[in-house]
Amino acid sequence: MKCSTGGEAAAKALIDLGVEYVFTLTGGHLNHIHLHLEESPVRLIGTRHEQGATFMADAYGRMTGRPGVAMLTAGPGFTNALTPIMHALFCNTPLLVIAGAAGIEHRDKLDLQDAPQLAAVTPMVKKAFVCTQASRVAEYVEMAYRTAYTGRPGPVFLELPCDVLGAEIPGGEAPYFKTKVHSQPVDREAAARTLELLRNARKPLIVAGSGAGCAKAGPELQRFIEAAGIPLYTCNMARGIVSDEHPLCFGLAHPSRNGAATQAYLDADVLLVLGHRISLVEFFGALINKDAALIQVDIEGEELGRNRQVQLPVMSDVGGFVRELNALAAQRPLDPARYEPWIAFVRDEQRKYEEERKPAVTSDAVPINPQRLVRELDEYLSGEDDIIIADGGDTHTWVQVGRTVRKPYRLLDHGLFGCIGGGICNTVTARLLYPDSRLALVTGDGSLGFNFMEINTALRYGMCFVIVVCNDASWGMIRHSQQLRFGRPFDFVAWLGATPYHTMVEGMGGKGFLVTRPEELRPALDAAFAANTVALVNVMTDPEVISPASTSLSKLGAYKTN
Ligand SMILES: Cc1ncc(C[n+]2csc(CCOP(=O)(O)OP(=O)(O)O)c2C)c(N)n1
Ligand SMILES: [Mg+2]
Numbered sequence: 001m002k003c004s005t006g007g008e009a010a011a012k013a014l015i016d017l018g019v020e021y022v023f024t025l026t027g028g029h030l031n032h033i034h035l036h037l038e039e040s041p042v043r044l045i046g047t048r049h050e051q052g053a054t055f056m057a058d059a060y061g062r063m064t065g066r067p068g069v070a071m072l073t074a075g076p077g078f079t080n081a082l083t084p085i086m087h088a089l090f091c092n093t094p095l096l097v098i099a100g101a102a103g104i105e106h107r108d109k110l111d112l113q114d115a116p117q118l119a120a121v122t123p124m125v126k127k128a129f130v131c132t133q134a135s136r137v138a139e140y141v142e143m144a145y146r147t148a149y150t151g152r153p154g155p156v157f158l159e160l161p162c163d164v165l166g167a168e169i170p171g172g173e174a175p176y177f178k179t180k181v182h183s184q185p186v187d188r189e190a191a192a193r194t195l196e197l198l199r200n201a202r203k204p205l206i207v208a209g210s211g212a213g214c215a216k217a218g219p220e221l222q223r224f225i226e227a228a229g230i231p232l233y234t235c236n237m238a239r240g241i242v243s244d245e246h247p248l249c250f251g252l253a254h255p256s257r258n259g260a261a262t263q264a265y266l267d268a269d270v271l272l273v274l275g276h277r278i279s280l281v282e283f284f285g286a287l288i289n290k291d292a293a294l295i296q297v298d299i300e301g302e303e304l305g306r307n308r309q310v311q312l313p314v315m316s317d318v319g320g321f322v323r324e325l326n327a328l329a330a331q332r333p334l335d336p337a338r339y340e341p342w343i344a345f346v347r348d349e350q351r352k353y354e355e356e357r358k359p360a361v362t363s364d365a366v367p368i369n370p371q372r373l374v375r376e377l378d379e380y381l382s383g384e385d386d387i388i389i390a391d392g393g394d395t396h397t398w399v400q401v402g403r404t405v406r407k408p409y410r411l412l413d414h415g416l417f418g419c420i421g422g423g424i425c426n427t428v429t430a431r432l433l434y435p436d437s438r439l440a441l442v443t444g445d446g447s448l449g450f451n452f453m454e455i456n457t458a459l460r461y462g463m464c465f466v467i468v469v470c471n472d473a474s475w476g477m478i479r480h481s482q483q484l485r486f487g488r489p490f491d492f493v494a495w496l497g498a499t500p501y502h503t504m505v506e507g508m509g510g511k512g513f514l515v516t517r518p519e520e521l522r523p524a525l526d527a528a529f530a531a532n533t534v535a536l537v538n539v540m541t542d543p544e545v546i547s548p549a550s551t552s553l554s555k556l557g558a559y560k561t562n
Contacts, residue, residue: 001176006134007032007165009174010098013141015040016178019069021060021432023053027073029100029113032165034071045428045461048453050080054097055425055451058084058155061093062237063409063433065214067148067156068093074100074162075113079120083419085155086124090417091236092210094153096145097125103163104132117159126154134167138176150181152300153214184215184299186320193312194272194295195328198228199335201270201293203342206232207253208318211275211298213237215319218408221274222246224325229336231346233261235276236415240405243384248343250350251404254281255288257548258401260353264346268292275299275318278307279416280552297321360545361402364518367542370395370470374402376521377442377468385437386410387430391423392444393477394547395470399442401548409433421450424467428454431463438529445471446496452504458534459509466528467505467536472543473498477553480546484554502538510534 001016003009010033014022022037023045024030037044047053053070060068072078078099088095102114122128127147131140137160144158198204208221212234218241225232225248232242233253242249252258253276255265265271265287273296278285285308288294295312296304304313314321360371381388384406390399390413405411412426427441448469458465479494489495502512511531513524515538528535 001138001174002172003138003169003174004172005032005165005169006137006160006167008036009134009137009169010141010160010165011036011040011042013138013176014042014069016176017142017145021045022069022071023047023056023060024071025050025053025073025077027077027100029074029162030071032162033160045432045457047457049451050077051084052425052451052454052457054081054084055087055422056429057097058088058091058093058095058422059412059426059429060433061088061095061148061153062091062412063429065149065153065216066094067096067145069096069098072097072099073113074102074117075115078115078117082120082124084422085121085157087415087417087419087422088155089124089126091415092153092214093155094149095155096148097155097157098141099157099159100165101159101161104161105163121157124155125157128157128159130159130161132161132164134164135169135174137164138174142176142178146179146181151184184317184320185315186324187314187316188324190312190314190316191321191324191328194314194325195334197270197293197295197312198230198272202338203268204230204270204272204339205264205268206230206272206274207276208232208234208238208241208274209253209276210237212318213241213275213408215275215317216408217274217319217322218242220319220322220326224322224329225249227326227329227336228334229339229343231264231343233258233264235281236413237409238275239411240408243406244404245406250346252400254400256281256283256552257397259356259548260350262287263349265289267345270295273297274322277303277416282307365542366517367540368515368518368521370398370472370541370545371402372518373468373470373521373539373541374398374442377440377525378403380522380525381438381440383438384410385434387434387437387439389423389426389430389439389441390414390443391420391426391441391447392470393420393446393475394480394545394550395442395444395447395476396420397547397549398470420444420447423447424451424454424458427465427467428458428463431458431465439465441465441467443467443469444476445469445473445499445501446475448501455505455508455510455534463534464532465534466525467534469501469536469538470541471498471501471538472541474543476543477547477550479543480550481554481556484546484551498540500538502536505534505536510536513537515539
């Protein structure tokens with residue numbers, strides 16, 4: 001690859017890899033790269049905080065399966081991004097984080113912003129690289145990018161010291177080995193054994209997680225559940241890979257949150273887990289029938305058998321595996337009639353759960369019940385391309401259980417790291433990826449504050465979307481868990497007060513609306529979606545409505561599963 005300096009080599013490699021966006025915040029250590037990206041197909045999105053840039057890049061990775069790219073300046077720019085990097089590790093996001101750094105020549109001489117970046121980030125990433133030669137920068141960028149998306153995806157870090165970026169490349173030619181990896185390993189034999197277990201089952205259940213979403217397994221999975229007649233639950237980046245409106249898809253696969261799923265998990269006799277980790281959301285396996293045969297398919301061996309004895313561990317790409325199930329089932333079909341009583345049971349659990357929720361989701365109370373708010377939004381945004389981004393504590397939970405997801409990547413939540421505050425950033429990325437979809441962030445008031453200035457980023461780039469604040473004037477989920485565990489909320493740390501976020505957004509150049517009564521919701525949403533800018537609807541909600549996630553949290557450290 002022809003390039004004059006290390007900085008140009010980094011820029012050229014990113015261009016060559018087809019990177020669409022680099023989420024970044026300027027800093028002296030990055031000038032040599034930014035300079036060469038100015039007139040390029042790569043669009044630089046300049047944020048107000050490195051946490052924002054990295055959340056945006058993470059959302060890009062999660063919503064496309066291609067590495068999102070964040071570029072951070074040295075020292076504090078880098079340390080500001082550690083939280084979303086750790087979040088990306090929990091979400092298995094393909095993410096490339098490039099950071100500038102003090103020059104090699106001046107290391108340990110008290111140079112500006114000389115921090116032990118590699119040591120700090122290594123436990124938080126799939127792999128951490130440093131490049132110390134200008135002529136190898138392009139090679140490292142490609143290697144780091146490829147490492148982020150192959151096998152189990154994850155965040156990859158690449159440090160590029162500023163003297164390396166500024167240095168001339170002898171001869172102006174840098175080695176560069178572009179390798180596009182398309183294939184992932186598939187365990188074909190295990191597919192036949194899976195079908196045998198399913199054939200003998202009476203109450204089989206399929207759970208699909210981010211591994212299925214990342215493998216884009218949706219169409220094959222839909223074919224399979226239709227041919228087999230087996231019910232499906234989805235979570236994380238698998239939400240919507242089969243529509244929640246499909247008669248065999250029953251929505252959120254978190255039995256600790258989705259009351260309708262709990263009994264199905266406790267009764268299933270064979271559980272086929274596709275690209276999903278058994279974790280706290282299944283109470284470390286305790287919410288799965290202890291006598292059920294577990295078939296777990298994951299591209300990462302580390303996950304097979306975590307928290308539960310697995311009868312059939314399958315180390316495989318989920319997409320290829322489900323394709324194989326379909327091929328074998330076409331030769332010798334399963335018998336969907338066998339599972340009909342089971343499907344009727346799962347549907348009945350769903351109906352009972354909806355009945356239970358009815359008073360809350362239809363409530364006319366003031367302050368507004370958050371479940372009523374989420375139901376209104378779910379109905380308002382009922383197009384298959386409409387997108388909701390969820391952030392917050394209890395608010396996030398109400399969206400997870402209350403949202404009907406009809407297509408992949410139309411719901412983004414905050415995953416297993418439980419990191420609140422990235423909502424606005426995720427919404428910015430969703431807008432870049434889906435310019436024509438109706439798009440709303442539904443967020444708790446507390447979570448809104450962390451990256452509030454990214455509203456300015458959205459406005460600077462001329463974006464339109466709607467932010468709906470579920471404003472209970474508090475850090476609701478924590479306040480509720482205190483109430484449940486200690487008999488009273490700790491308002492000295494958990495109360496935020498009724499902040500006028502709608503006027504703050506007006507001050508920034510967007511539009512704001514205040515809603516205090518349920519009947520005001522629809523007109524406010526109409527006005528917000530027509531506003532053609534960033535519009536915030538500040539909805540005053542009932543601080544005493546407690547979600548199932550708060551109930552679980554109140555037991556943190558207090559329950560035993562074995
Ligand atoms: C970065 C981070 N800080 C703190 C927490 C602890 N925490 C979890 S939920 C929550 C409350 C969120 O409040 P809000 O966004 O208003 O949503 P609500 O629960 O009120 O719906 C807090 C503080 C966290 N998960 N992540
Ligand atoms: Mg709140």
